[in-house]
Amino acid sequence: MIKTLIIYFSIHHQNTEKIAKVIAEVLNADLKRVDQTKPKEIDNYDLIGFGSGIYFGNYHRALIDFVKNLPEVKNKNCFIFSTSGRPESIFFNLFTKNFKKILEKKGFKIIGQFNCPGFDTYGLLKFIGGINKGRPNEKDMELAKKFAYNLKEQIIIDKRKI
Numbered sequence: 001m002i003k004t005l006i007i008y009f010s011i012h013h014q015n016t017e018k019i020a021k022v023i024a025e026v027l028n029a030d031l032k033r034v035d036q037t038k039p040k041e042i043d044n045y046d047l048i049g050f051g052s053g054i055y056f057g058n059y060h061r062a063l064i065d066f067v068k069n070l071p072e073v074k075n076k077n078c079f080i081f082s083t084s085g086r087p088e089s090i091f092f093n094l095f096t097k098n099f100k101k102i103l104e105k106k107g108f109k110i111i112g113q114f115n116c117p118g119f120d121t122y123g124l125l126k127f128i129g130g131i132n133k134g135r136p137n138e139k140d141m142e143l144a145k146k147f148a149y150n151l152k153e154q155i156i157i158d159k160r161k162i
Contacts, residue, residue: 002155004029006049007037008081009060015083016053018136019116019144023049023081026148034066042070047077047111047155050103054084054115059099067099072107079112079151081144083136111154114147116140 004027010017024031029049032041042048050067052060059082080096080103100110117135136144 002027002046002152003044004047004049005037005041005045006031006051007034007063007066008032008050009034009052009063011060012053015136016051016081018141019081019083019114020049020051022141022144023051023114023148026145027152034060034062037066039066039070042073042076047079047151048108049079049081050099051081054082054095057095059095064099064102067102067106070106074107075109076107077111077155078103078108079114080110081114081147083116112147112151114144116143 004024006020006024006027006029008016008020008031010020010033020031023029027047027049029047030045034052050059050063052063055061058064059080080099082095084095096113096115103110117132117140
C-alpha cells in the first residue's frame with residue numbers, strides 16, 4: 001500500500017480544500033494544511049500531494065515557502081493540484097512552472113498535476129460578485145476523482161516494474 005500525504009493551503013472560499021478532500025478520499029491519504037505539517041513528516045510517506053489556490057500566477061506563498069524549507073529528497077513521487085480564477089494555458093499563465101522547478105530542485109518526481117476553476121472574489125473581482133461562482137462544482141469533483149484514480153493506477157503500474 002502506498003502511504004500518501006496531501007499538503008494544501010486553502011483560504012477565501014475553501015476551493016482547494018474541497019479538491020484536496022476528494023483526492024485524499026480516493027488515495028486514502030492523510031490530509032494536512034501546510035501550517036499543520038512538519039517538514040520531517042515527508043519522510044514517512046511514499047507519495048506527497050501539494051496544492052493551493054493560485055494567486056497572481058503562483059501557488060500560495062505559504063506552500064512555496066514550506067517546500068523551499070524541506071530537506072532534499074531522493075526521487076520521491078509527488079503530484080500538484082490547484083484551483084484558480086482562470087485556467088492555466090501555455091500562452092497565458094504558466095503558474096505551475098515555477099512551483100515545479102522548486103519541487104524538482106528538492107528531488108521530487110512530479111507524476112501528475114490537476115487544476116480546476118475556483119470561485120474567485122479576490123481584489124477587484126469582489127466588486128462584480130466574483131468569477132466562477134459555484135466552482136469547484138460536481139463536474140470538477142468528478143474530474144479530481146478521475147485524476148486521483150489515474151494516479152493510483154500509475155503507481156500500481158510503476159510498482160510492478162520494480
